[in-house]
Amino acid sequence: MTATIDAALGNEATGSPAGGAPRPDHLHLLEAHAIFVMREVAAECERPVLLFSGGKDSAVLTRLAEKAFRPGRFPFPMMHVDTGHNFPEVTDYRDRRVAELDEELLVASVQESIDAGRVAEPVAGGSRNRLQSVTLLDAIAEHGFDACIGGARRDEDKARAKERVLSFRDAFGQWDPRNQRPELWHLYQGRVRPGEHLRAFPLSDWTELDVWQYVRREHIDLPSIYYAHRRPVVARDGMLLAVSPWVAPTAGEEVEEATVRFRTVGDATCTGAVRSEAADLEGIIAEVAASTVSERGATRADDKFSETAMEDRKREGYF
Amino acid sequence: MAFSSAPSPVPSAGVATGSDLLRFAAIGSVDDGKSTLIGRLLHDTKQLFDDQLEAISVASRRRGVDGIDLAYVTDGLRAEREQGITIDVAYRYAATPHRKFVIADCPGHVQYTRNMATGASTADLAVVVVDAVSGLREQTRRHCCIAALLGVRHLLVAANKMDLAGWDELAFRAVADDIGELARRLHVESVVTVPVSALHGDNVVDPSPNTPWYDGPTVLAALEQAPAGAWASGGGSGPRLPVQWVVRNPAGGRSYAGMVSGGTLRRGDEVVVLPGGQQSTVADIRTFDGPLPEAPASLSVNVSLADDIDVARGDLIATVGSAPPTSPELEATVCWFSDRPIEAGQQFRVKHTTRVTPARVVSVESRLDVASLELRPSPHLADNDIGVVRLVTATPLAADPYRVNRVTGSFVLIDEATNATVGAGMVGAPAIAEPRGS
Numbered sequence: 001m002t003a004t005i006d007a008a009l010g011n012e013a014t015g016s017p018a019g020g021a022p023r024p025d026h027l028h029l030l031e032a033h034a035i036f037v038m039r040e041v042a043a044e045c046e047r048p049v050l051l052f053s054g055g056k057d058s059a060v061l062t063r064l065a066e067k068a069f070r071p072g073r074f075p076f077p078m079m080h081v082d083t084g085h086n087f088p089e090v091t092d093y094r095d096r097r098v099a100e101l102d103e104e105l106l107v108a109s110v111q112e113s114i115d116a117g118r119v120a121e122p123v124a125g126g127s128r129n130r131l132q133s134v135t136l137l138d139a140i141a142e143h144g145f146d147a148c149i150g151g152a153r154r155d156e157d158k159a160r161a162k163e164r165v166l167s168f169r170d171a172f173g174q175w176d177p178r179n180q181r182p183e184l185w186h187l188y189q190g191r192v193r194p195g196e197h198l199r200a201f202p203l204s205d206w207t208e209l210d211v212w213q214y215v216r217r218e219h220i221d222l223p224s225i226y227y228a229h230r231r232p233v234v235a236r237d238g239m240l241l242a243v244s245p246w247v248a249p250t251a252g253e254e255v256e257e258a259t260v261r262f263r264t265v266g267d268a269t270c271t272g273a274v275r276s277e278a279a280d281l282e283g284i285i286a287e288v289a290a291s292t293v294s295e296r297g298a299t300r301a302d303d304k305f306s307e308t309a310m311e312d313r314k315r316e317g318y319f
Numbered sequence: 320m321a322f323s324s325a326p327s328p329v330p331s332a333g334v335a336t337g338s339d340l341l342r343f344a345a346i347g348s349v350d351d352g353k354s355t356l357i358g359r360l361l362h363d364t365k366q367l368f369d370d371q372l373e374a375i376s377v378a379s380r381r382r383g384v385d386g387i388d389l390a391y392v393t394d395g396l397r398a399e400r401e402q403g404i405t406i407d408v409a410y411r412y413a414a415t416p417h418r419k420f421v422i423a424d425c426p427g428h429v430q431y432t433r434n435m436a437t438g439a440s441t442a443d444l445a446v447v448v449v450d451a452v453s454g455l456r457e458q459t460r461r462h463c464c465i466a467a468l469l470g471v472r473h474l475l476v477a478a479n480k481m482d483l484a485g486w487d488e489l490a491f492r493a494v495a496d497d498i499g500e501l502a503r504r505l506h507v508e509s510v511v512t513v514p515v516s517a518l519h520g521d522n523v524v525d526p527s528p529n530t531p532w533y534d535g536p537t538v539l540a541a542l543e544q545a546p547a548g549a550w551a552s553g554g555g556s557g558p559r560l561p562v563q564w565v566v567r568n569p570a571g572g573r574s575y576a577g578m579v580s581g582g583t584l585r586r587g588d589e590v591v592v593l594p595g596g597q598q599s600t601v602a603d604i605r606t607f608d609g610p611l612p613e614a615p616a617s618l619s620v621n622v623s624l625a626d627d628i629d630v631a632r633g634d635l636i637a638t639v640g641s642a643p644p645t646s647p648e649l650e651a652t653v654c655w656f657s658d659r660p661i662e663a664g665q666q667f668r669v670k671h672t673t674r675v676t677p678a679r680v681v682s683v684e685s686r687l688d689v690a691s692l693e694l695r696p697s698p699h700l701a702d703n704d705i706g707v708v709r710l711v712t713a714t715p716l717a718a719d720p721y722r723v724n725r726v727t728g729s730f731v732l733i734d735e736a737t738n739a740t741v742g743a744g745m746v747g748a749p750a751i752a753e754p755r756g757s
Contacts, residue, residue, distance in 0.1 A: 023615075024615060024617060024618055026339070026340050026419060028618065029340070029617055031619075032578060032617055032618050032619040033578075033619075035578075035619040036563070036577075036578045036619050039563040039564045039576055039577075039619075040563065040673070042564065043563060043564055043632055043673070044675075066607055067606065067607040067608075067619075068564075068576070068619070069564075069566070070607055071566070071568055071569055071570075072566050072567060154410045154411075154412075155411075155412050157395075158393075158395025158396075158409070159395055159396065161393070161395055161409045161410050161411060162395060162396060162407050162408065162409055162410075164437075177396050177398075177406070177407060178396075178398060178406055178407075180407055180434070181739060181740045182433040182434070182436060182437050182656055182731070182740045182743065183437050183740070184436060184437055184440035184469075184729070184731060184740075184743045185440045185441065185725060185726070185729050186441075186578075186726070187670050187729065187730065187731045189670050189675070189731060189733055189738075189740060191668075191675075191733060191738040192738060193738065204410070205410065205412070205421060207412045291368070292368060292369045293368050293369055293370050294368040294370055294371055297368060297369075297370030297371065297374075307374070307377075307378050307381075307397075307400075308395075308396070308397045311395070311396060311397060312397075
């Protein structure tokens with residue numbers, strides 16, 4: 001019986017002692033908890049939505065949604081908040097995954113927010129990353145969403161480290177880190193009044209390494225740019241940015257053909273690549289385990305604006 | 320920005336098993352050094368990334384700190400750094416070659432007790448930080464008391480600021496004796512006390528030359544040796560499956576999705592569905608990945624029953640013979656988190672497992688005096704108070720005593736107007752309290 005359940009759980013060489021109780025491992029516990037959170041949100045909220053950027057964390061979330069709700073359909077649509085500055089490999093992946101899943105995808109467009117005069121296009125060379133908050137809040141209002149399920153993790157940033165699994169947003173979409181709801185045990189309560197909403201983070205307790213180990217265990221398909229490849233890049237603000245229609249070398253910047261991969265995937269104007277030869281999961285996991293630079297520290301210009309850049313963005317409605 | 324080949328902060332890329340994962344909460348009074356201790360622990364075990372260290376040292380310099388303020392590792396909010404205090408729990412993750420850790424750095428202020436309870440509610444162990452110069456404070460006692468009520472059975476006490484206490488063994492002994500006495504009265508299973516200086520790193524990860532009179536473990540060694548995994552199993556009540564979600568299979572039939580607690584649910588088990596009381600047999604247990612012969616506690620599974628009976632979200636599936644009592648009357652130990660005191664006649668919503676139902680306060684029986692650990696008659700509980708409350712619920716609840724099962728023995732109280740979570744309840748009287756006047 002013991003051997004059977006280890007095999008059924010996909011345990012790799014963590015066989016239980018003879019006669020002992022089967023032991024779910026660390027990833028099983030994280031998976032089971034994330035599934036539990038998703039089901040609670042789906043059951044307690046009237047109109048949830050699953051945020052899907054095409055990055056690795058949302059790829060994991062999507063697999064967890066399958067585990068939580070199949071053979072049924074997802075009890076929520078998926079939504080991509082699209083800055084218009086995408087890596088084509090990521091939008092291709094997004095469309096492929098959505099087709100495979102046969103679920104509904106909504107696209108909330110930052111370009112439309114700009115065209116509608118809701119936000120101003122940043123000055124030349126600037127990033128649209130921060131504008132996503134307005135587009136997201138507009139989409140929440142338009143569709144009447146009362147919960148957004150996202151892939152943010154507490155190990156990413158010191159402000160995220162403070163956030164609840166179900167995180168309350170007031171009628172203005174604001175996070176108030178000084179006045180969060182108590183959240184004891186696994187009693188996630190999702191009651192909000194009209195106009196208010198929740199952000200739900202099933203991957204709260206996952207680390208970057210957990211995500212990669214899970215991707216390996218589950219054979220999760222990811223956009224190709226997560227794996228080492230050659231592409232033209234420019235060094236800017238201590239990061240390697242991919243040359244694209246929105247990132248062109250300026251005076252004094254040199255384009256270099258480098259072997260890189262992406263550790264996070266976001267808006268192309270503020271997501272940096274890292275030099276890497278890791279072309280497969282084993283290589284990436286070894287690299288992540290040995291890294292001396294944090295995931296966002298290596299790759300995200302948006303966190304470098306100030307000491308509390310993430311907290312400030314979150315307060316105004318960012319993911 | 321390239322990945323370097325420097326020594327790994329996570330020496331093993333392997334996957335830890337449940338018992339190789341320790342969840343702990345740092346608790347204790349404000350300014351006794353919880354955040355600094357956690358910062359020191361992460362720093363000296365090389366869990367901090369270069370860019371995080373750089374950001375912390377820049378922030379420290381900006382605020383006139385000599386060197387780096389290790390509290391900034393977890394005090395990440397603007398207001399926390401401005402005030403030099405912890406407002407809400409910070410969760411950090413660490414790994415050594417022996418174990419993975421989930422760390423909840425809790426705030427010490429009385430005002431933020433609700434956040435401390437949040438952090439301690441899922442902990443296997445509490446690291447109690449005590450200023451060795453000033454000794455145990457009321458807030459230290461309150462935190463230990465709440466941790467014990469929440470089911471934390473192991474305390475690791477850091478007698479901190481030993482440098483300021485002149486490395487005096489007597490100061491350390493005084494802390495160890497006081498906390499030992501408190502722990503005995505709280506019925507805690509194990510207490511380890513370590514003399515430390517979180518500021519300088521003595522006995523946190525590396526043994527200190529300043530404490531030749533101490534031959535116990537460092538904080539890290541004690542964390543690596545402590546019993547783990549108690550939280551994940553929920554208790555020893557026998558298996559329970561609170562139904563979260565009813566799955567209608569396209570091929571016909573229904574299954575019931577939820578997380579198992581309290582024991583292992585097996586195919587073929589005779590079960591009862593509560594509160595209705597219908598009986599059936601577990602016909603199938605499966606996940607997305609296929610069927611399972613049995614589901615241990617803490618797994619999320621789908622269960623099918625042999626009979627076509629009415630089962631809905633909020634119902635509890637338990638094995639016949641080990642099922643909990645079902646009643647609309649509830650006596651519980653409540654931690655109160657609202658400015659408006661709780662008293663007889665008030666109405667709330669209760670969330671118990673996956674069910675939300677209206678509840679009325681029949682009476683507030685008593686309030687726990689944190690200093691004496693005595694229950695004293697009281698008609699209400701004020702903010703941050705702990706006491707015994709009797710409730711009646713609109714729908715009968717299938718509840719275990721909290722000491723038997725943390726999942727089916729816990730609930731929260733929700734304000735009907737604001738939806739705020741105003742109280743946390745544990746079914747049964749506090750196991751730690753002593754009769755008045757003893």
